[in-house]
Amino acid sequence: SLRVEFVKLTNENETVNLGQGFPDFAPPNFATEAFQHAVSGNFMLNQYTTAFGYPPLTKVLAFFGKLLGQEMEPLKNVLVTVGAYGALFTAFQALVDEGDEVIIIEPYFDCYEPMTLMAGGRPVFVPLKLSLSQDGELDSSSNWQLDPTELASKFTSRTKALVLNTPSNPLGKVFSRSELELVASLCQQHDVVCISDEVYQWLVFDGTQHISIAATLPGMWERTLTIGSAGKTFSATGWKVGWVLGPDHLMKHLQTVHQNSVFHCPTQAQAAVAWSFEREQQCFGQPSSYFVQLPQAAQHKRDHMIRSLQSVGLRPIIPQGSYYLITDISDIKSKMPNLPGATDEAYDRRFVKWMIKNKGLSAIPVSIFYSEPHQKHFDHYIRFCFVKDEATLQAMDEKLQKWKAELTP
Numbered sequence: 001s002l003r004v005e006f007v008k009l010t011n012e013n014e015t016v017n018l019g020q021g022f023p024d025f026a027p028p029n030f031a032t033e034a035f036q037h038a039v040s041g042n043f044m045l046n047q048y049t050t051a052f053g054y055p056p057l058t059k060v061l062a063f064f065g066k067l068l069g070q071e072m073e074p075l076k077n078v079l080v081t082v083g084a085y086g087a088l089f090t091a092f093q094a095l096v097d098e099g100d101e102v103i104i105i106e107p108y109f110d111c112y113e114p115m116t117l118m119a120g121g122r123p124v125f126v127p128l129k130l131s132l133s134q135d136g137e138l139d140s141s142s143n144w145q146l147d148p149t150e151l152a153s154k155f156t157s158r159t160k161a162l163v164l165n166t167p168s169n170p171l172g173k174v175f176s177r178s179e180l181e182l183v184a185s186l187c188q189q190h191d192v193v194c195i196s197d198e199v200y201q202w203l204v205f206d207g208t209q210h211i212s213i214a215a216t217l218p219g220m221w222e223r224t225l226t227i228g229s230a231g232k233t234f235s236a237t238g239w240k241v242g243w244v245l246g247p248d249h250l251m252k253h254l255q256t257v258h259q260n261s262v263f264h265c266p267t268q269a270q271a272a273v274a275w276s277f278e279r280e281q282q283c284f285g286q287p288s289s290y291f292v293q294l295p296q297a298a299q300h301k302r303d304h305m306i307r308s309l310q311s312v313g314l315r316p317i318i319p320q321g322s323y324y325l326i327t328d329i330s331d332i333k334s335k336m337p338n339l340p341g342a343t344d345e346a347y348d349r350r351f352v353k354w355m356i357k358n359k360g361l362s363a364i365p366v367s368i369f370y371s372e373p374h375q376k377h378f379d380h381y382i383r384f385c386f387v388k389d390e391a392t393l394q395a396m397d398e399k400l401q402k403w404k405a406e407l408t409p
Contacts (some may be wrong), residue, residue, distance in 0.1 A: 082241075139328075313331055316384075
């Protein structure tokens with residue numbers, strides 16, 4: 001994918017890596033200790049566990065599902081997968097048949113489109129529309145909204161699923177209750193499944209509330225698959241433990257795909273995640289909870305990055321959640337329209353390559369998160385990951401201040 005290409009370019013140049021979505025700091029001590037214990041403790045954790053998930057993990061995931069308002073049976077309503085990526089792939093393969101349509105909200109996490117196509121489906125895109133803030137104010141991801149009429153027009157007799165991502169990547173948008181009510185009513189009216197990617201559910205800022213569509217809106221549990229990620233939950237993306245929560249009439253199809261592809265996920269990583277969740281269960285909502293501490297720390301990092309980007313004349317869009325913010329580079333585009341690269345290549349892609357090579361900063365061009373016909377309209381945004389170590393953010397500051405000095409006549 002193009003995202004892989006930009007990561008490769010980052011690794012080949014000496015850059016501050018603000019492109020890839022991973023924390024470059026350690027997971028919490030309790031999580032790494034749990035992993036060490038899983039490796040050195042019970043020797044049976046070196047062997048197979050239950051195919052659909054290590055039982056203590058499926059049990060604690062069912063507990064957190066109940067916390068969101070839904071009674072769950074660990075063996076029927078929970079499936080542990082190879083990361084949230086594996087959860088998404090399993091869901092598309094299980095539910096999308098040849099010719100089925102899948103509604104995808106733009107901008108979108110870039111695996112949704114190829115995964116739809118690999119299952120034989122047809123992606124149908126609906127963009128979020130930006131309503132501008134007052135002069136002088138920074139835009140927020142909440143200003144990007146669905147047009148109800150346009151969304152309704154995308155549903156047909158062939159629509160099988162809608163993919164929802166909240167908090168979203170790359171925009172950091174947290175969908176409001178009224179927006180989710182719109183999605184829910186259309187899914188119910190047209191008998192459509194909702195694949196709800198909620199991997200950043202604990203990473204919300206400024207008092208914004210994450211709302212889980214399956215647990216909160218009447219009639220949606222029966223038609224929703226909710227996807228989560230231990231990597232994002234415990235800042236351990238390399239562990240590759242994800243899950244799907246959903247009703248058994250849908251989950252049985254995912255279990256069939258899972259059983260006949262990966263069969264089973266690594267036991268020790270699942271055990272470490274189970275113990276980490278059990279620890280969070282004990283201190284849920286308290287100041288010692290990682291689910292309380294992580295968003296506070298991430299919001300601080302977000303605000304640091306916003307100030308730094310503004311100092312060189314960039315216009316970040318304030319995210320309500322996730323690891324990311326996108327930044328408007330229109331001013332730079334008007335001043336430096338003729339960057340190196342093929343003229344048919346989107347401006348944001350040429351800009352990011354130029355920035356990596358000349359400024360030592362990496363990001364991801366936002367046009368790659370759009371369908372091909374719409375990319376040309378969104379080639380003036382780039383995505384930064386702000387969930388980074390303090391030293392990384394300071395290195396970013398140094399690069400930006402040097403850039404600012406070059407801009408000052």
